[in-house]
Amino acid sequence: MKSPVRIASGQGFWGDWLEAPYHQVTGGPVDYLVMDYLAEVTMSIMQKQKSRDPSLGYAKDFVPLMRRLLPHLVEGKIKVIANAGGVNPGACAEAVIDVARSLGLVGKVRIGVVIGDDLLDRLDEIIASGVSLENMDDGRPISEVRDNVQSANAYLGAWPVVEALRQGADIIVGGRITDTGITLAPMIYEFGWEKRQWDLMAAGTVAGHMIECGAQCSGGNCLVGWEQIPRMEKPGYPIIEAHADGEFVVTKHKDTGGRITVPVVTEQLVYEMGDPASYITPDVVADFTSIQLAQAGKDRVRVSGVKGAPETDSLKVSLSYFYGYKAVGTLVYSWPDAFKKAKRANAILRRRLNDLGLKFERVLTEYVGVDATHGRLAGKPDPDIPEVQLRVGVRAEEREPVERFSREIAPLILNGPPSVTGFAGGRPKVEEIVAYWPALIPKDAVETRVEVWDA
Amino acid sequence: MRKTREATKKVQLVKLAHARSGDKGDTANVGLIALKPGFYPLLAKKVTAARVARHFKGIIEGDVERFELPNLNALNFLLHGALDGGGTISLKTDAQGKVFSTALLRMEIDVPRSLKL
Structure with missing residues (x-):
C-alpha cells in the first residue's frame, strides 16, 4: 500500500x-x-x-x-x-x-x-x-x-x-x-x-x-x-x-x-x-x-x-431549464456630481422603459463605486467621488422587452446627463437564462x- | 453587592474575524472565522442570527440561520433570499454572493474595553 x-x-x-x-x-x-x-x-x-x-x-x-x-x-x-x-x-x-x-x-x-x-x-x-x-x-x-x-x-x-x-x-x-x-x-x-x-x-x-x-x-x-x-x-x-x-x-x-x-x-x-x-x-x-x-x-x-x-x-x-431573458447595461459618469448624474440617468431610463410599456419581472439598478457590493452598508459616497458606473439589469420571460431595453442605454450618451463615457462595449447583450432546479x-x-x- | 457592568467599546468585525462567502441557489452563506481563538466566544455571543438579520435588513429577503463550528473558531450564516433568485437568474453584480463576507465584516459589536486587538 x-x-x-x-x-x-x-x-x-x-x-x-x-x-x-x-x-x-x-x-x-x-x-x-x-x-x-x-x-x-x-x-x-x-x-x-x-x-x-x-x-x-x-x-x-x-x-x-x-x-x-x-x-x-x-x-x-x-x-x-x-x-x-x-x-x-x-x-x-x-x-x-x-x-x-x-x-x-x-x-x-x-x-x-x-x-x-x-x-x-x-x-x-x-x-x-x-x-x-x-x-x-x-x-x-x-x-x-x-x-x-x-x-x-x-x-x-x-x-x-x-x-x-x-x-x-x-x-x-x-x-x-x-x-x-x-x-x-x-x-x-x-x-x-x-x-x-x-x-x-x-x-x-x-x-x-x-x-x-x-x-x-x-x-x-x-x-x-x-x-x-x-x-x-x-x-x-x-x-x-x-x-x-x-x-x-x-x-x-x-x-x-x-x-x-x-x-x-x-x-x-x-x-x-x-x-x-x-x-x-x-x-x-x-x-x-x-x-x-x-x-x-x-x-x-x-x-x-x-x-x-x-x-x-x-x-x-x-436539472436545468429555460427561464427567460436578461440584459445588463452600464454607463460611467465622471466628477463633478458623478453619483447625482448616474442617479438622474437611471430615473430617465426607467421613465422611458415605463413609457414604452415594457413589462419586466425585475429591473435592478446598482451604482458601481457606491453600493453594488454592499448596498446601504457602504454608507454615503464621497461627494467628490471621481466616477460612478450606472449598472441596470432587466429580466423578463419574453425576449422582446429585454431586446428593447438593450437599445435604451446608448441614447442616454447624447440625450441624458453629461460627462458620460465607458460604453465602448456597445449594446448590452440579451442573454437566455438557463436556471437550476435541484x-x-x-x-x-x-x-x-x-x-x-x-x- | 451590585455587579458593575464592564466598560465596553465598539469594534468592527473586520478587526476580530475574517470571512468567506458563497452561494447555494438564492441563499448566500457567510463563514465568519475568529482571527484569534480568544475572539470566538465573543463572536458566538454577539453575532447572533437576529443581529445578522438586522444588519442585512432590506438587502436580503429571507431569514438568517446560524451554525456554530467551535472546532474551527467559526460561525456559518445562511442568508436566504439574498441573491435576486441566484446563479444565472440574478441581475446583481454579486450574483454568487461572493462579497457578503466583507459586508458582514462591516458590523460593529460591543466588546470589553480591555480586549486586546
Missing part, C-alpha cells in the same frame, strides 16, 4: 488557470490529478452542443490539456480523474484515446468512462415511476418547468470511479461526478476502505471539499493576510497527502507561491457551507464540526478527527456503468 497517497487538485472550475495542472504533475511527486469542470449550468450548454453535434457535449479544454500532460502522466505513473465528460463522457474518452495514439502511447494508457448520471432521456419514465423531482429549495412541482428542462444529471459519488480504478483505468472521465467524490475515490481504492467506514468516507470527503476549488485553499481569494501571501503569480495548487487511517495533510509543491495555514484552509472549509454538521454527498454525511486542524510545518496543515454518518438513500439531481432521486433509480478502454 502506498502511503501517503498524493492527490493534486488541477482545476477548481472549467476556466481555471491552464498552467495549474501542468505545474501539479511536473512540480513534484503526485499520484493523482483531480479536476472539477462542471458548474450547474455547464450541463445545459453541453446538452445543446451535443444536440447539434453528437460528438460534442464535454469540456473540450480537457483534450489539449491531456495532449500536454500525457507524456508526463505516463512517465510519473500519475492517474487523472475529471468530470470533464459533461453530457458525453464517451466522446470525451474517445478524444483522449485519439490524443494518446497520436502521441505514440498505444497500450500505455487505459481510459475509464463513468456513465449513468445523465437522466434527460429517462425523465418522463422517472416521473411516471413516482419520483416527484420537486424543487429541493422551495418545494415547487416539476410540472412547472418540465417542458423547459434542458439537462438532468444525478450527482454520482466516488464508487463508480473506484470501480474504474479497480479495472485498471489511468485516465477517468465522467459526467456529473461530485467534486468531493473525485478526491475520495483514490483513497478508497488505494487503502481498501469499505463503504460502511463512514468516518473514513467523511475524511476523504472533507479532503475533497478542501481542494475542490483549487487555489482557493492555498492563498487564492483569501482575505486573511492577503497582502502578505507570497508569489501569487505562481500559486501552488493544493495537494492532499492521504493516509490509510483517514488523517491527511494539505500542502503544495515546493517552489510555488501561495500559502497553506490553518486560517487560510479554514476559509475554504466554510465556503458554500450549509449545515456544517450534515454535509451530504452521495457517499456519506460528513460532520464538519468534528474537523481538527493543526499546522504541521510550513505550508502544511494536518486534518484529523473527521466523523461521518451513513449515506442517505437518495442522490441529488441537477431535486432528489432514490439511489436505486440511477444505474451507473463503468467502461475501461485501451488507448
